Amino acid sequence: MAKATLADLVAFQTVAAHRSFRQAADALGQSRSALSHAMRGLEAQLGARLLNRTTRSVAPTELGQRLLERIGPLLRELDDALAQVSQAQGRVRGTLRINTSESAARLLLQQVVPRFLAAHPDVELDLVADGRLVDVVEQGFDAGIRLGESLPQDMVGVPIGGPLRFIAVASPGYLVDRAPPALPEDLRQHRCIRQRLPSGKRYRWEFMQHGQEVAVDVPGALTLDNVPLMVEAALRGLGIAYVPETAAQAELDAGRLVRVLDDWCPPVPGLFLYFPANRHMPAPLRAFVDLLGAAQPGPA
Template identity: 60%
Template sequence: MVRPSLNDLAAFAAVANHQSFRRASDIMGISRSALSHTIIGLEAKLNVRLFNRTTRSVSLTQAGARLLARLDPVLQDLDQALDTLSEERGTPSGPLRINANKSGASILLADVVPRFLELYPDVELDLVSEGRLVDIVEQGFDAGIRLLETVPKDMVAVKFGGDVRFIAVAAPSYLHGKERPQTPDDLYAHRCVRQRLPSGKRYRWEFSRRGSEVAIDVPGNLTLDDNDLLVRAAADGRGIAYVPEYFARPYLVSGQLLTVLEDWCPRGPGLALYYPRSRHVPSPLRAFIDLLREVDSTR
């Protein structure tokens, strides 16, 4: 048997952990054909089939599962050893992949990312912004950023950015001549700009006051899937929108939008950076968390 290289084994672990040649090739920065060729070569060297492949899926054989169980701890130990060398040089280096929702990414780009890149020029920060909640381990991310209440229970969460508040807003031109809603039920008499969630479901607007909670499937003839677009549509007089205050603030300051149902829109738990509890925390992520906490303490 020809002894496989470390690159061969790392490629195998990437495909096995993500159960996808596409995801593994994206994370490793190589083409799918090159990755496939590496795996075929590895199986030839070991004289054993490691994966069951179809046109739609890839799964481990029994031999592949046994190899992964032994290999994963070894590769994690190697990553930790290399990370220790980085620490001894005095500065973190290497890739840092963070998956964030759009509001989280916007806050980081304004307050944290510029300072982080200045302090740690040897770190390659890959900040992916998307609406859907993903499995950060399966997708190859070091950390994720979402609302604290949506962070999986088996993750370590680092809260930042303060509490978040969703508010109902509308343009003065839309409200002119209309009776402003006083309770969430009054929205049924208005035109609203509705929101489509990444899951495909339409978002039910959630309000609370003095312990009373209400979820409303509001009426409206326009549905959007992006907070910036929702705010712009409301500012253009298309109806009432329900968005994080962060996105509406510039329009409120300029007078292009006004709030409605003010006392039905309390603050709630804000954003959090989260990462796997059971895995080694690489030095770039530790440095990012330290800076995030430092910046957050000065807000």
């Protein structure tokens, strides 16, 4: 009986990471039918079902998850070994997989990604912008990106840019017949544009003033899971939105949106690239971290 190949295991890990045959096939550069056939062949060789398939998604079975946990470190060590050999020849090679959100990916694409790819043309950068807060090690990522206040304690964090502000905004038209909220609790008397997190939960708006923290489960008839759409909804007078200041800055500058509860919206730690502290850093990740460090402003 044929044995599972390295390509089979890499393909299985990719399918499990993307939770989609289509996305995994795109990442691997092969057809969806060929990838599906390879996975069925792998399951037949091992005599075990590794993936649960539905018409909408795919996810590892319990046995599949156990296999992922065993092969993940082995595949990463193999990538590291190959990258070290390439690095010894004066070039950085390999694949760098980063789990992030759409907004963070957009930020990287503005400056960091073009510079990185230009400096390291032999590196394949795989940005997975699904927004889920995943275990980057378990899911086969080299690093992840999330807000500094949410970093796992056992991870090393490298800042990307400076602090962020989340602000409440509304259109002047929405406020024509309504008094702006003076306190976060006043939002309960307003229409708010609520946010659905990738986990499926609705986000509770968080405010702080003079050390006092307040979280409000705001009311509203509209819930969205996309920041640009939330800004658009606020522009159309559908209610108050709570978004990153950078996402609404152009509309604020033009006077199409105004701030409310501004003194309850202090800066918070911004985005961080994070990765495990207790494992060897692959050469592509080291190069990416070095570039981020060079891009940070120095002390005044």
